[in-house]
Amino acid sequence: MPWVLAAVCLAGLAMPLSFTGPAVVLPLLREALGGSPVGLHWATNAFMLSFGAALMAAGALADNVGRRRVFLGGLLLAVASGAALACAPNLLVFNLLRGVQGLAAAAALAGGSAALAQVVQGTARTRAFGWLGASFGAGLAFGPLAEGLLGDSLGWRAVVLLPGLVSVSAFAIGAWRMPASRSIAATRLDGAGTLAFTLALGLLTLGVLQAPAHGWGTAQVVVPLAGAALAALLFVRTEARLLRQGGQPMLDMTLFRYPRFVGVQLLAAAPAYGFVVLLVLLPIRFIGLEGRSSWEAGQLMLLLSGPILLMPGIAARLVGRWSAAAVCAAGLVLCAAGLLWLGRCGPATGVRGYAGPLLAIGLGVGLPWGLMDGLAVSVVPRERAGMAAGIFNTVRVAGEGIALALVGAGLGALLADQLGHAFPGAGPAAAQAAQRLATGDLAQALALLPGATRADLLHAYALAFGRLTQVLAGVTLATAGVVFLFLRTPDLHGAEGQLAAGQG
Known part of the structure; x- marks a missing residue:
């Protein structure tokens, strides 16, 4: 268990580093890659959007194909996306890669958390997840300081490479000691729910980000927000229908009771x-x-x-x-x-x-x-x-x-x-x-x-x-x-x- 916990905590440490890095070096990014104010906002939001939209789907995928496999795959994608970010030629490519980095973080967190939950039980589980929370806290506490110093001395590319370096350590330990596991009761992935949820989040974020530049009553804002509302309604209906049919939805509405x-x-x-x-x-x-x-x-x-x-x-x-x-x-x-x-x-x-x-x-x-x-x-x-x-x-x-x-x-x-x-x-x-x-x-x-x-x-x-x-x-x-x-x-x-x- 200690080695599995170490691997998952290292992956947890990499996530706040991925989140805070572009904010710390945003002036350097603007000078190097240019871009509009909305584009610069996406340097942070693209990561959080894809991370949040993919998290439940990544958990279902881990149950289906294996928690260890999803965890290690997410870490490999995190390393690759970090290296690609350092080579981004402009802000558009950088933001697209930030979305990929968010997907990687979702896979690593979902797979790692599920794997950790399988090897610890009772109060030991609460303690283990407390350590995972502490690793997030350590990244949030010391990440901006370390990233600021890296940015000053080595430039913004070193900052975006840092989470990948931490992910390499997590991958090495996980590949060595994390046992394979999957859910024997897992059903097929909820593709319709995943798509509707992702659309709702993406359109909502797009509409809100464009409001300061265009105004809340313009088509550039109203259309995405209306689309987000429709996608959210579709998501709720899809999950409710799947639950009635005995399937495994992304979101079990009955928990809200x-x-x-x-x-x-x-x-x-x-x-x-x-x-x-x-x-x-x-x-x-x-x-x-x-x-x-x-x-x-x-x-x-x-x-x-x-x-x-x-x-x-x-x-x-x-x-x-x-x-x-x-x-x-x-x-x-x-x-x-x-x-x-x-x-x-x-x-x-x-x-x-x-x-x-x-x-x-x-x-x-x-x-x-x-x-x-x-x-x-x-x-x-x-x-x-x-x-x-x-x-x-x-x-x-x-x-x-x-x-x-x-x-x-x-x-x-x-x-x-x-x-x-x-x-x-x-x-x-x-x-x-x-x-x-x-x-x-x-x-x-x-x-x-x-x-x-x-x-x-x-x-x-x-x-x-x-x-x-x-x-x-x-x-x-x-x-x-x-x-x-x-x-x-x-x-x-x-x-x-x-x-x-x-x-x-």
Whole structure:
């Protein structure tokens, strides 16, 4: 078991490195590959979109053809896509390869998680998946710092190669020690459901990303959003029909009869708006706009994500005294307070000024982060834990992709509003400058607004960012209340006892 756990944890470490890398080196990518603001947003969103869309399908594939095979195949694809990314000639090719990289991550996570679940049972399973969560946390905590230093010294290509190097180690251990396994009860893959789900996510993301540049009422936005709604409806109908026919759908709708299961899905989406979007927005702000070094930006990001490494053990001890509902809700309330505090930080704020809000957000998110993986497989009957884990991971990853698109579009709209008021005669140039600012391209934003100074644009950005954090804090607080209500229902499956025993 230790070798299987090591292989899966190394694969887990590679995933946040894949996610954060392009955000850290976005200014370098823009200089090397060019591209529009929407194209630069896709450098991050393409990975999250394909990752989230493919996760449940990859889990079903692992059950059908073998967990070890899917895990190792995903790692090989991760290595190959990372090498191809380093050779991308333009941003379009880079973004397409980022989509491939997301597929690889989905296969590695789904296959590895399923294989790990076969070799550990009981509280040992909770402990093993806690280590997997810690590996994600380590990647989030130290990844931006390492990637920033790599980008400064060796360029953006070294950054996109880093996850592949970690995946090579995971592949070597997995090929050596991971046993082969598959589900004897597995049925054929849900192709129609997979296609409908992927279309819904892709069209939703496309519509949201195009809104700042074209407007919410234009055909470029309305058509994709309408298509996403139709694809989502088709997905729900397809899954319901397959379940009635005795098949194996990607999404078992009957699990939503369990209130605690619903609460866990809401909990899975909560960090996206209070924490994950900051992993993309803050490096752009620190490096691209405020002109900080990669080392200083990495230190600031460590203050944000470092607490995730420390909080799972603390959360498990707290669950021994209070309910998981209370611990998770308290963490989200602290995160919301940190977001409001962060919104008050201006462009001249030093590391000490940022430390308080970033630590508050990291500590707050760390409480539910340390519990939700264990809750995901414990709030439903044991025989349905695999499906529950697949749904949970899909909600988490897909929710992060949607959050990135929505928050990026929201920041662009807030910036356009601020610049429109600051420069009333700028006209369409203000909206274009807003999109450039949102991707950290301060020089191009200044060129679009003659007479504007760097201080003017940084002030406008700080005001827009402050309004954005108010919205994010509101979403996080509302989620805290709803999660508390759902998770406080009777614990019929011993989830909290397993959490305390497995992580203590």
